[in-house]
Amino acid sequence: MSGLLVDAEAIRALADILAETGLTEIEVSEKDSRIRVARMPAPVQAVAPAPQAVAAPAPAPAAASAEAAAPAAPADLSRHPGAVNSPMVGVAYLTPDPSSPPFASEGQIVTAGQTLMLIEAMKTFNQIKAPKGGTLKALLVASGDPVEYGQPLAIIE
Secondary structure (H helix, E strand, O other): OOOOOOOHHHHHHHHHHHHHHOOOEEEEEEOOEEEEEEOOOOOOOOOOOOOOOOOOOOOOOHHHHHHHHHHHHHHHHHOOOOEEEOOOOEEEEOOOOOOOOOOOOOOOEEOOOOEEEEEEEOOEEEEEEOOOOEEEEEEOOOOOOEEOOOOEEEEEO
């Protein structure tokens, strides 16, 4: 290398911060040096964090089993093979602007790479694209909803 001093430990620390926070880019400047680490958001295949303190229903008779399944739905949907999970924390938007039609609607056939929605994070709009083609069975968020890292956003089958 031609006189370039790279602090590998600082780069590793910044990469760890990216991984822990779900950010896609971080930049640090000090005196005459600047380090910028960026990554492409990968489709989230990991299990979402446990839902916040939701009381689990006690075993119920078969007639009430459909009602008992509803509170557990968010945890189950994040593991669904067709789940599109949020790669970041932010605010979801289903349309490019308030007067436009949505990117995709429930029941619509979508193609791999098609934009399903936007997530605004740190005043940057990030496209959330379909990881595979299929039928959009469910949109699990509404425009303006805050979303968490790993939260299921949609189901494609």
